[in-house]
Amino acid sequence: MAYIAMATGFLLVLIGFYGALTQRNLLRMIVAFTIADSGVNIVIVAIGYMRGRTAPILDATVSAAEAVQRIIDPVPQALVLTAIVIGVGITALMLAYAYRLYERKHTLDIAKLTDLQG
């Protein structure tokens, strides 16, 4: 199970990267990055997964005493939350940039935004 999730995650990362490397449209690149981000997040969650255990929340079914035996690793879950939020922030930023670039240069082609080089 963890392997499948992890493999899927890595595949998504690669697909996202491929898109970001080959698509010239800024918006498509941004979408490609969100795919890669999701892939990374899946990998993170997959790392924390442990067979036969439950979510790290103490309630009627999981008492504090038996938590060690019953719950999965809570750390990756906390990390993935942070990673998601950061991903959202950067995506929003890139979208705003893309909008502004389009407004200034009237193009969304990354290959045409090359005033600085060398």
Add this chain to the structure above:
Amino acid sequence: MIKRAVALVLLLMLGGIFATLMLGYTPDSELNLTARYYAERTAADLGAANIVTAIVVTYRGLDTLGEVTVLFLSASIVGLVLASNRRPALRVRTPVGELLTTGARFLVPLILLLGVYVFVNGHLTPGGGFQGGAIIASGVLLLLLADPLRHFSHHVIATVESLAGLFYVAIGLAGLFLAGGFLDNRLWPIGTLGELFSAGAIPLIYSLIGLKVGAEFSSMLASLSETEEL
């Protein structure tokens, strides 16, 4: 064409690196040192039923403060990027469907309520400030969809955002003086595990985060919507 080929080759090699990582991976059968500590001690030390929340808000509170700051930064910069070209006057109203308008009127209060519920109960159930904040922002999004011309006061949003942020930092500092350290939630007794008013300052912090995240997302949405050419 060459570009695609090079990209493929590069990514194949990167995939090779990933594959080696995966092949070297063996799932744990026991919790590792850090996770074990959280599983054993969270309830007793912090009084939070949701261990993930305890980690997010307290143990790794500095990360979360940073995370909130990321959103704050993004919102500010999105505002900066889009600020100089607001053209509010020229937009023409295009009718949106009756269904959407009525639906929005009906759903938005419920959505807001759900959002508040999610972040207030962050220490007990799945969810928390970020999730709740996102839900609140989705309510704002619905409002914007229903009425694209609706003008949200940036000032109000910014005030909510800033006050929430300031209080967050203040509570963190209070931990320094009243409890064991920066962002320590044990400002007051942690209460009984599983109750709404438990886990010290966690519900308060998570609520502030919820408000702040909701405000930040809303601010980004508002900024983006104002650029839309209709």
Add this chain to the structure above:
Amino acid sequence: MNALTIFAIGLGTAFLLGLLGERQKSLGYMLTLAALTFMSAVSASWLVVFAATGADSFDIFTAGTAPPFAINLRMGLIEAALTLLINLTGLFAAMHMGDALLRLGQRAMAVLIIAIMALCGIVLTRDIFNLFVFFELIVIATAGLVLLSDDDSALAAGFKYLIVSQFISALLLVGIIFAYHATGTLNIDGMAEAAAAIDPSVSGAFAIAFFLMFIAVVAELKPFPANGWALDMYEAAHPGFSAVFSAASGTAALYAVDKLLQIGGTDWLPVATGIGIVTFVGANLLALPQTNDRRLLGYSSIAQTGLILTVLGQQDIFGDDYFFIAGGLLFAHALAKAGLYWLSALVAGRTLPDWAALQSRPLLVFAFISCVAMLSGLPPFPSFYAKWELAHLLVAEGRSGLLALILFGALVEAGYLFRWFGYLIKRATPAESIACPAHQLLPIAAAVLGGWALGFVWGELSSSYFGRTNLLLTLPLFFALTFLLLDWLPAWVKNTLAIGGMVAFFSLTYAEYDPLRLIFAVIFLIGGAVTLLASYHAHGRRIGFYPAAMLMYAGMIMLIRASDSFGFFAAWELLTVGSYFLILRGKHSEPHALSYIVFSLGGAFLILAGFALAASAVPPAPTFEIAQLADLVQPVAPWVFLLLALGFMTKTAAIGVHIWLPGAHAEAETDVSPMVSGILLKAGLYGLFVLLMNMGKQSLYGVELTYVMLWIGAITALLGNLMAIFQEDAKRLLAYSSIGQMGYALFGLALMNHLGWLMALMFVINHYIYKSMLFLSVGGVAKRTGTREMFKMGGLITLMPLSFIATLIGIIAVSGVPPLSGFGGRWIFYNAILTADARLPMVLIFLSGPIAFLYLFRLIHTIFLGQLKDEHRRLKEAPFWIILPQMIYVALLMVVAVVPGMVLRHVDAYISQFFPDGALNWEGSTITSQFGYWNPVAIMIIVGVIFMLLFGWLLFVNRRAQKVKQFNFVFSAERPFRPETTHFAWNFFAPYRKAMGFLVQPFVTRFWAAVTDLLHTAADITRRLYNGNGQTYAFHFLLFVVAVFTFRMGM
């Protein structure tokens, strides 16, 4: 104050700014400055605590829970220093960018504060994921702050930066989560412990996870060649922010790499070294062809970061010196880059020559050169001390190859930085003057003063830990630097002070020198003072002249007073820099000064490597005494000899490395030429004396190195003289003549016998006197006639009789004919040759003797005799202050000619320590060698009598000659288009050129030109990689990742 208040205040202020309305921008700005000041104060207070008490670093827990279960921070001396640097950079950047921040409002201010806070976070945190969060904050804030720029391309630059950052953060996250899985912790120290304990058989997965984290953090350093996006940022961003991006972000990222290396352990150090050195050399090469100032600074920033990464990678051999070295380089780089970026805001144009706008502001020029010196690792800045230790430790561990690469990169960097300084000083100033608002000047002043202050701190550290000298506390350097403060005084006051200071210092210290050093001390201090008499003719303030000249003299006197290798090398660099500034003052000297400094620094690096090698061969001790050179044995000794000899010969302009000299000496100002020719060249000879005195003869692969030097000396003498005869420019002629003369001295030294050395010393004295005199008289003539081309002059004997006399006496002395001191030199010389067994080079030396006549007589013949030019009819004698030293020299020459024993007999006795055989016999006025005797007094009398007789007879037979005025007829022809082609003195030696011209083909010049061309071409080809496309940069990054991975796994 708890270090966490840095975060609390930073974030609190950022959030508070959101509460302020549109109208309250100034209030917001005040709050911003206050917050950054407060953050700086927190760091500063900790720095004081740690520095004063020597306390250990301590951990700060968050969430009331101990690590590794909650995030912890660490505050120590290093962290306090780095966060102070970051916070102050932020504060001054905020000040500098005041206008832009006020225009964009509170949001921009909040972003800046958060960026600075996050940079502090990177330094302080001990949690790997927390590090990631702070990195992301910086990425976002950086992308936002690019918008402060007025530059339209900033937007695209920001987007490119975001693209690559996405790749970086994805890899970082994958790395972190797998490293967490392998070690069970996110705490950096915990991870390092766990990593060390991992069973090597299963460590593969962890190694890859670590690789991903490592490469992602290293990518934040913008390693070459995966750094196109960063360069666009540097170029397009607001310069106030580029300073933060270079100084503060680079600092934080470097410290992050250091933390990661603690996890990775020693296995990863070579990877860091490799990436670092490739970046240092590559980025410096690419900086060479840059025309945009900010992009050039970007390349230089990347290069410097690469250098520090190299140091990080070598930390295993540095021990306790690690932070001394890395810190010295880091702080020098950060302050210099911040200063230069802030300066760039004052310059309107974006090409390098546009910086000539700063010319009118001496203080800004001083700021610029201070920054350049910091970057080039010149004394007395921290980078100099760091460079010294770095070289020594590298060589001691047998990593000389790495040192060679570092020095090569540093030389390239010095090349483009000093080229830029040349533009700044010499190019035409734009019409409009530059605006210097106080809020933009303050940050620059802070960076520059900070650099000097840290130079003092590093000097103190160096003297307390290694027993070396704090250069800023040495009297000569201190004296030289006070002239910076006195530069507002009129020139004549400063001249008097300078002469007084030099004479006073000599009279206080002359008892301390042995005879050899005394000769050099007299030439440097007293000789220097005499030359300075000529400087009285200058009017006004002569800004910049005295600090430069005094720096050179300070370096020279420190050179002969130095007893250990550190003092010697520091003095060497000081005199090099001082003389460079002097040479650069000439009207057309920009390219010549550049080649001078590049060759000199190259030579200095050889000397550094030589000393490092020498120190590695003796038992470890804090200092390496110069005298210990004598203790060196095979196999190290000949290599040390080779490196040092090459270094010193660069200064004496031996053939092959001589091409800097003619232009540098000829284009210098009238009173500067004698200083750099008559006096400065002796520094190189002094070095050779010291070297040979201590090391004697050395053989490398069966070749005796002194024998090679003998040949070099002979060829230099021959070719120097040959090249001199074809010159039309009088000062150039003298300059080439100096090359030849230095060849003689080198030859004498390399003879390695008593008389050879005596003769070399004789040359030291004579060359000082007559070359200073000739340069002054020719300079005086050139000043009056407005040209240095000899065929444009003629018949000046009646108008400038004193200059004529000086020149006449000078050339008699140079050519070594009786009765003047040159003859004494020759006489000793021929005696020396007869006692040595090097017959073939001896022939060359004999040959070059008559050649000297060929060019020397032209000075008299073409300038002072012949037809007076119409436009020169009203010329006056050269100014008094230029004539006065010449007359002193004439008198001196006479004295030395009559009683050479006055000085030489002491030296002769001194040399007997080294070569007991072959001493001369000084009885009465006669000097006897084994081959014959020389009686200077008798010769003077005989020659005097013959001269008077002949002169009297000439007057007698010509008594009836009718005098015809030159201009008493009418010229009938028109003035030819190229007057020189019809002038008899133009191309005077055309027949010889036909015969021997092949010898003076500028092979050497062409060789060095080809080398520079090669570097430029290589750089230009590599530049094409940076095509400006963000996607291409992403390719570069991934290629870089894959390449490093392959390299690492193959290791």
